Amino acid sequence: MTTFRQRLTRVMDGRSRKGAELGPYAVEIEKDLRVPMDDGIELLADLYRPIGADGSLPTIVIRGPYGRSGSLGGAARVLAYEGFTVLFVSSRGTWGSPGVFQPQVDEQRDGIATHRWTRAQPWFTGRLATFGESYMGYTQWAVAGKMQRDEPENAPEAYVLQITMADFGAITWNNGAFALRNSLGWTRMMDRMDRGGLALLGMLFPDPKLEKAFDVLPLSAGDSAAIGRQISWYQDWVRHEDLGDEYWTKQSHTGSVPDVTAPVFMLTGWYDIFTPWQLRTYRQLVEAGNAPFLTIGPWGHISSGKAAPAHRDSVAFLKSVFADEPWDRPAPVRAFQTGTDVWHDLPEWPPPAVTSQSWLLGAEGTVGQNAVPPGSTRYTYDPDEPTPAVGGPSLLPDTDPVDNAEHEKRSDVVTFRSSALSTPLELAGEPVAHIRVRSSAPSFDVFVRITDVGPDGRSMTVCDGVRRIGSVGTRATDPDADADGFREVSLPLWPTFHHFAAGHRLGIQISSGAHPRYARNPGTGEAAFDAVSTIVAQQEVAHGGLQGSRIDLPVWSR
Template identity: 65%
Template sequence: MNMLRQRLSRWIQARVLQGVVPGPHDIAIRKNLRVPMDDGAELLADLITPLGDTDPQLPTIVIRGPYGRSGPVANQARALAREGFPVLFQSCRGTWGSDGVFTPQIDEQRDGIATHRWVRKQPWCTGSVVTYGPSYMGFTQWAVAGKLQNEDPANAPDALCLLVTMPDFGAITWDNAAFSLRNALGWTQMMDRMIHRQLLALALGQLRPDGKLRKAFDALPLADGDRIANGRRVHWYQDWVAHERLTDQYWTQQSHTASVPDVTAPVFMITGWYDIFLPWQLRNYAQLVEAGRSPRLTLGPWGHISRGMGAPTINESVSFLREHFTGAPSTRVAPVRAYLTGAEHWHDLQSWPPPGTVTDVRYLQSEGGLATELPEGGTTRYIYDPADPTPALGGPSLQPNSGPVDNTAHERRDDVTVFRDEPLGAPVTVAGEPVARIRFRSSQPSADLFVRICDVHPDGRSMTVCDGIRRIGSIGSAATDPEPDADGFREVEVRLWPTFHRFGSGHRISVQISSGAHPRYARNPGSGEPAVSAVTLHRATQEISHDTPAPSRIDLPVWSS
């Protein structure tokens, strides 16, 4: 029977983690270990250990997350154990049998620290302890690593494997002051169903569009979204929509960005060009480099839950850990591996962005062009109506379909403006964070600027490359809003998602501007009222200036390989 279970487990792993060859070890699982916290709560964990002779130099791996101890991440934990690593997989406070109430992000530092101290005292601990995991399981790593390194280095992680993650979920919840509605409310519905064990509704929600969630996306005020999606209030969602300022203590208490440079342990990062956390993860990478660390980074053609990321995640994590703890030879020729979209091949780089990028300034022309020459002036106008909000088309999300989409039909909308250059005579490679600087005026007190770069193919397809948003005139943006000039125009800087993309010869670079991407971001009612309670929608006339001395433009980081 045990042999049959092992074979079945290996078969499931091979199916779920495509491209991962199960390691040589069979595994044993001790379920529901009770890990004591400092306040007396006990969190449940499963211990997955390899059977047979293993290398005693291999570290013990700790994974902490709220999504249960079965499913895709459990398969990753078992894959690591089959490679010889003992793995402790723990459910966060208030989830899957662990004591307490789940309040996202708030308790992870204290609970993580207590867990690390407990693990090192266990007889099965190999002596070294590392952390691993994607998304929220990455946040739980950042929550403890820097603080322990500063205050209790003997219990700090000896290495971190950080996968599609970041240390400050407030920054993505209110992305440049725009509320990330689709992710925030969709995740809230999913987690609330998990906590209340509504497993059938949870499963159906993964298989087909959820009518309640679609209705909730359109709800006003925003505070009603959780009630419509879930049939009840969810305390953390209410906190999220009520705290627009990232400087509020609610958000600062759960941000671990400042402690990133304190992490001295080896770090491996993996992410994708279409991941929801990409900009912040690359800024964390830059923090580590600036602090003199040597993080390893892989950037692939993936979204947040792309199946194609499974094999690189496991294989590269295992290689990274073996290299650092057993002296195995490195499998990398450079610290950074990055997939060049458009050309569809990998590059080995010494750093990110790659050395040698230069800023290529392209000006938005009043007649819809995009050129290196200064425009002759003029204004581009469009109407934004939050009662019929500009819809989101693709873009990074918690869904599997986050990759490039064709924007051709979308760009025909009256509330979307498009600026295109002439067909390129030679390829152009953009590597880094493009920055749009739009001289902008709205007839309403508050407005959003959503900017997207597209690759227009010779056959007419306008395919997404990257995008970004910025809100002005709101409670959350007040401290950073640019001042208007005498004509009421503000130079609004919009930083776009990082990209590594080659525009081929004959292709055209296109810049798309609108004032929303609903429901990816909650529509801006226009009034500047608190988002939690605003219900009245205000139609807005938006204007983009092409007049000197500061005409609207986009700065492209161009790389010559």
């Protein structure tokens, strides 16, 4: 007999997943189990058990630092409604688990200890899977390859990895540019979670202190400005600007991705903060012979629209692996094409018949496939009045494409437009920009965005990317300058699956920043931890001829 509260909770769980059909089981919850770690710490966990289930489905482990109740508890409950036993463990130093929370640092050893312990429990159903999104996906990557290689008898037998990646350093310092909005915003959020109570409500409203903190120099003072004190991990992130530092390499699990041989399901969105890296780990698995199932939708990191399809696909995947239930999925990859708003079933990502086409930037703001005479375009970048971010992937609720028309009127943004397309143009993959540029500053950023320019003049974001030059973290890999001071800066843009309709134009936007999505570049080349001085930079982009700039587009010819 279910209680009124249980029935109400089930209704709310269904509504949060846009009416997705939930499983038939009632759920019992055992709270605050103690899970011993190798150093004697006992992490707290909640156990969700489906009442009356026959135990034929696997036990699922979820691990993360965001608590075990609310919407996250809902993720565990909806799996238990389907017949899965679910263990939800709080990372050390969070939500009652003792120890000190150091993001990413302890997740591998704690995950391995958790999986060993889980398999020894009387309620363990005999097979093990892991599940989760964002940080709860990273905790899966932290153990996946290592356990499958070193102790396969204890390793998970399937993985559900949603909007996540295996190396958080790569997004923190994205091609040398510090992801300020995400890093400081997340730090602020975790501090409020740690304090609990009414502080959680603050995450739902604008935070003037945070907005002001985005403009503080040096970057290492941002946490004090936003929160009122230093936060150890934020200080570490800013201090370790070079991704080759041991601080980052010991947290990266990209190298062990090919060791994963168990079945994998991935889900991401075109506007998620992790998309480039998640799709690269997908390719690693494909090339290692373990092609995952993959769903890519029109979602950002916290888009509500992904909840229902994520639930349906995750459950279908797990039941197909562990219960041999048929999954009515016609192809391994399901991807949403923007521009047409149509889902496509594909054998892999990128799909077959994708070829690279070079589109050349030309004089007077043109872009096309034909050769153009050489020339250059100049603009000024002032870090004291930094080029603002307009849209783009973030931890904010709304990351849908935005109109850049007003933004492109700025003097520190240069734009290029193709002629109206006579036939549709479809992109499927990761565009790569090759921008020949010189700067009067020792260090500078190159930010490139592709837009879809409609007949009405709107210039809607398709995808973008950034690359820093002349910084502590990039000097070892910076391209050399030629005799005239120009460097060819190559940068991958966000993956995309976009249809440009006939009559539309391909737009290319170049600037030297997107603040505070990426922290402004002061221009001095000093370590970001200490840099307070700024330099106004005169930038020059070369186009045309052999010395020009281009965009290599992944064109889908189906």
